[in-house]
Amino acid sequence: MKATFRLGRIAGLEIGIHYTWLLAFALITWTLAEGFYPSSFPGWSKATYWGLGAVSSIFLFASVLVHEMAHSLVARSKGMEVEGITLFIFGGVSSLSTEARSAGDEFAIAIVGPLTSIVLGLAFGGAYLAVSGQNSPVTALTAYLSLVNFMLGFFNLLPGFPLDGGRVLRAAIWGTTKSFYKATRIATTGGRMVAFLFIAWGVLQVLSGNILPGLWIAFIGWFLHNAADSSRQETLVQEALRGVRVSEVMDQHPDTINPALAVDVLVREFFLQRGKRALPVHENGHLVGIISITDVKGVAQGDWPLTRVAQIMTSSPLRSVTPETDVAEALRMLAEHNLNQLLVITGDVTVGIISRENIIRYIQLMSDQGVSRRPGALARRG
Numbered sequence: 001m002k003a004t005f006r007l008g009r010i011a012g013l014e015i016g017i018h019y020t021w022l023l024a025f026a027l028i029t030w031t032l033a034e035g036f037y038p039s040s041f042p043g044w045s046k047a048t049y050w051g052l053g054a055v056s057s058i059f060l061f062a063s064v065l066v067h068e069m070a071h072s073l074v075a076r077s078k079g080m081e082v083e084g085i086t087l088f089i090f091g092g093v094s095s096l097s098t099e100a101r102s103a104g105d106e107f108a109i110a111i112v113g114p115l116t117s118i119v120l121g122l123a124f125g126g127a128y129l130a131v132s133g134q135n136s137p138v139t140a141l142t143a144y145l146s147l148v149n150f151m152l153g154f155f156n157l158l159p160g161f162p163l164d165g166g167r168v169l170r171a172a173i174w175g176t177t178k179s180f181y182k183a184t185r186i187a188t189t190g191g192r193m194v195a196f197l198f199i200a201w202g203v204l205q206v207l208s209g210n211i212l213p214g215l216w217i218a219f220i221g222w223f224l225h226n227a228a229d230s231s232r233q234e235t236l237v238q239e240a241l242r243g244v245r246v247s248e249v250m251d252q253h254p255d256t257i258n259p260a261l262a263v264d265v266l267v268r269e270f271f272l273q274r275g276k277r278a279l280p281v282h283e284n285g286h287l288v289g290i291i292s293i294t295d296v297k298g299v300a301q302g303d304w305p306l307t308r309v310a311q312i313m314t315s316s317p318l319r320s321v322t323p324e325t326d327v328a329e330a331l332r333m334l335a336e337h338n339l340n341q342l343l344v345i346t347g348d349v350t351v352g353i354i355s356r357e358n359i360i361r362y363i364q365l366m367s368d369q370g371v372s373r374r375p376g377a378l379a380r381r382g
């Protein structure tokens with residue numbers, strides 16, 4: 001998540017705050033100071049309510065942080081890389097670099113968050129009982145924190161991906177059917193349903209006059225819907241590419257060029273006339289590098305006739321795959337190294353180029369044709 005400021009590190013986890021968190025902080029403080037506290041604990045000064053509101057908001061976000069840390073620490077104990085935690089308007093997210101390796105791991109990572117919140121709810125509930133006779137701001141604070149932690153725990157258990165409950169559901173289906181893709185499809189459908197219920201509930205609240213809480217609920221629904229949709233699409237892309245080899249998708253027999261070629265000729269004849277975006281560079285039949293439009297952009301146009309391909313090409317590291325590599329693996333490499341294309345080589349001979357455009361075109365073609373046209377691929381899916 002961009003536009004975050006760093007808060008520091010806790011237990012080796014980078015903690016950041018997204019600027020939208022400030023909006024949530026203000027809104028929650030306000031609704032507590034003007035609504036919840038005066039109506040539940042009447043008779044205190046305005047300053048007390050506002051101070052208590054602000055302290056409560058901070059504790060609420062600390063509670064969210066503890067919830068996320070539970071996810072992150074369990075994920076790390078399962079051997080996953082955790083980049084950090086970001087707090088934002090709707091709560092917190094842990095940035096995990098990969099998906100869980102097994103249904104059991106995913107289950108443990110997902111369930112620990114809500115359980116942590118419920119334990120916090122119980123702890124604050126116990127504290128509340130201990131001080132409930134005093135009718136002081138501490139009584140009010142412990143009551144509120146007990147309530148919100150229970151809400152956090154139970155809300156996150158709703159069976160809609162990407163909520164924790166949806167991940168638990170996915171882990172359960174994944175464990176039973178052994179199909180990660182099927183499990184993701186079902187869990188993200190659950191996510192969409194939960195999201196629509198939230199939107200409908202929010203709209204009803206707005207219509208009955210509770211404008212701000214209604215909008216808030218509807219926005220949470222909208223956010224959940226987007227998150228469920230993007231996870232679903234990502235999974236469908238992985239599924240569409242499953243078992244597909246680079247040789248089925250790549251540009252075959254790409255033109256190769258000589259390192260001594262002048263850049264102006266390269267641009268005119270290959271990039272402009274033939275619409276190429278990248279070319280393998282061969283010398284005496286051997287692969288020596290790759291040149292792309294991005295490499296040329298670094299050279300002033302006036303210098304093109306005097307510059308040779310050898311001067312600006314990428315010669316190491318040369319990222320490449322073989323025709324037998326899975327396209328999904330090629331896509332991962334493109335993303336990991338932030339590249340637009342990879343060379344497809346056999347020995348040190350270039351047999352093709354695979355680019356992001358090739359892969360996107362392939363996915364579009366497959367989804368236009370419908371899966372029924374590829375019974376072989378369908379049978380391979382779990």
Ligand SMILES: [Zn+2]
Binds near residue numbers: 067068113114
């Ligand atoms: Zn969670």
